[in-house]
Amino acid sequence: MSQTEAAAERVPPHSVQAEHCVIGSILLDCQRVLDCCQRERITPEAFYIPACRTLYAVMLDVAASGKPVDVVTLQNALTSRNQWEEIGGGSFVDMVIDETPTAAHAEHYIDILKKKWRARDGIQLIREHERILFTNQDAPEKELSELIQKLVDLTAGTTHLSKKEARRLIMQRARQAQLGQTIGLATPWKNFNDRIGGAPFGEPTIVAGREGTRKSYLVNQWAVHASITNGIPGAYFALEDGTQKAMSRSACIIAGLNYWRMFVMGRSTDTDLDRLDKACEQIEKSDLTIIGDRGYNIDGLALEIARGVARYGWRFAFVDAFKDVYGKGREQSEQEIYKVNRLSDIARQHDIALIVVHHVNKSLAEDDGYSVDLSGNQRLSYRDITGRAEITKAARMILMLSCLVKRDPLTDERHLVDYLLDCQKFTDGTPGWIALIPNRDTQAFELDPSRANKF
Numbered sequence: 449m450s451q452t453e454a455a456a457e458r459v460p461p462h463s464v465q466a467e468h469c470v471i472g473s474i475l476l477d478c479q480r481v482l483d484c485c486q487r488e489r490i491t492p493e494a495f496y497i498p499a500c501r502t503l504y505a506v507m508l509d510v511a512a513s514g515k516p517v518d519v520v521t522l523q524n525a526l527t528s529r530n531q532w533e534e535i536g537g538g539s540f541v542d543m544v545i546d547e548t549p550t551a552a553h554a555e556h557y558i559d560i561l562k563k564k565w566r567a568r569d570g571i572q573l574i575r576e577h578e579r580i581l582f583t584n585q586d587a588p589e590k591e592l593s594e595l596i597q598k599l600v601d602l603t604a605g606t607t608h609l610s611k612k613e614a615r616r617l618i619m620q621r622a623r624q625a626q627l628g629q630t631i632g633l634a635t636p637w638k639n640f641n642d643r644i645g646g647a648p649f650g651e652p653t654i655v656a657g658r659e660g661t662r663k664s665y666l667v668n669q670w671a672v673h674a675s676i677t678n679g680i681p682g683a684y685f686a687l688e689d690g691t692q693k694a695m696s697r698s699a700c701i702i703a704g705l706n707y708w709r710m711f712v713m714g715r716s717t718d719t720d721l722d723r724l725d726k727a728c729e730q731i732e733k734s735d736l737t738i739i740g741d742r743g744y745n746i747d748g749l750a751l752e753i754a755r756g757v758a759r760y761g762w763r764f765a766f767v768d769a770f771k772d773v774y775g776k777g778r779e780q781s782e783q784e785i786y787k788v789n790r791l792s793d794i795a796r797q798h799d800i801a802l803i804v805v806h807h808v809n810k811s812l813a814e815d816d817g818y819s820v821d822l823s824g825n826q827r828l829s830y831r832d833i834t835g836r837a838e839i840t841k842a843a844r845m846i847l848m849l850s851c852l853v854k855r856d857p858l859t860d861e862r863h864l865v866d867y868l869l870d871c872q873k874f875t876d877g878t879p880g881w882i883a884l885i886p887n888r889d890t891q892a893f894e895l896d897p898s899r900a901n902k903f
């Protein structure tokens with residue numbers, strides 16, 4: 449065998465056609481193909497060709513910024529990084545598109561890409577341990593066992609948490625608890641955190657209640673507390689209210705203003721407007737991302753969260769409301785099961801606190817007088833949550849927002865006066881509830897000092 453032939457055999461496995469067609473498919477059908485890439489955990493390192501690797505990395509950044517992924521946005525992003533000519537400019541992009549007549553076969557090319565990537569990783573693993581075995585032959589069993597485990601993980605497409613890493617995380621959380629720090633994502637209410645510990649990381653949490661009981665306000669306030677007060681990066685998917693309304697409400701919470709008086713009644717002063725603008729600026733510069741687009745499917749949501757975790761280090765995501773996220777499958781039951789399974793996968797894969805908002809089957813219009821007795825009777829049950837039982841089975845924590853409704857006997861108007869944030873399921877501890885009241889000025893939820901918490 450000639451030296452040239454031997455060198456050719458040592459070129460790492462890759463497929464030029466597959467790499468070109470994956471990039472081309474993204475340009476032809478961005479949302480669907482990027483969703484496929486996310487499900488298969490394709491990172492820039494999956495591409496062997498430098499130009500394709502650079503293009504894919506920039507595609508992820510452009511998509512994460514909310515812009516469309518097309519030739520114009522890619523050229524602008526690459527030019528700003530002095531990489532447009534480096535990848536071959538417009539001629540390279542045109543060639544990639546020409547080689548991809550349709551995006552219909554994207555999954556096939558992604559599968560080829562993934563297999564070549566896995567082969568390269570396997571070769572690299574073997575070479576690394578080969579070098580170690582050559583230089584350190586005192587404990588070959590240890591190196592060989594680690595190599596076998598890594599190859600098994602690579603074959604399965606997973607990376608298992610090692611016992612060493614698990615021990616580190618266990619001791620870290622135990623020390624946090626010893627120091628009185630909240631282990632999960634802390635709520636704005638200290639009594640709740642002291643007893644429950646916040647929403648757990650790595651598992652879904654449900655917040656549910658009747659329609660019109662201010663669930664959106666509660667999770668909005670929680671998101672603001674997490675990012676603005678505690679400096680934790682995360683996202684609030686305001687699928688019901690949209691970005692503008694959610695950010696307006698967030699700004700009012702920060703500025704201590706009443707949203708209804710400010711935006712509905714127009715009762716504001718110039719000083720109020722100045723405070724509102726400063727609060728908006730604070731949100732703009734903060735680690736809180738507010739996303740108000742409708743039409744998400746669960747895979748698109750997973751992709752958005754994966755981008756946020758990778759780019760911004762998100763530690764939480766609030767999804768309001770989960771009913772607006774679409775599943776996959778022909779039947780409604782298939783869609784719900786798929787959504788729930790993906791929900792658990794998202795939380796566990798990224799180790800984030802994932803809080804989703806649900807409705808219960810009854811509305812306020814069906815209530816006659818009192819919705820709930822704050823002594824603990826007649827509370828909403830999480831079994832009333834709209835959807836299949838798999839929804840409640842997947843959650844480690846379920847919080848029900850129940851309210852006390854008083855009806856004016858003269859006008860028949862209903863007023864929400866007191867609330868329970870009722871932890872009805874908590875697999876890591878004892879359930880209980882806290883009584884909340886809206887602040888008279890800002891309408892933000894506060895602990896009700898006249899009522900004892902029940903744990």
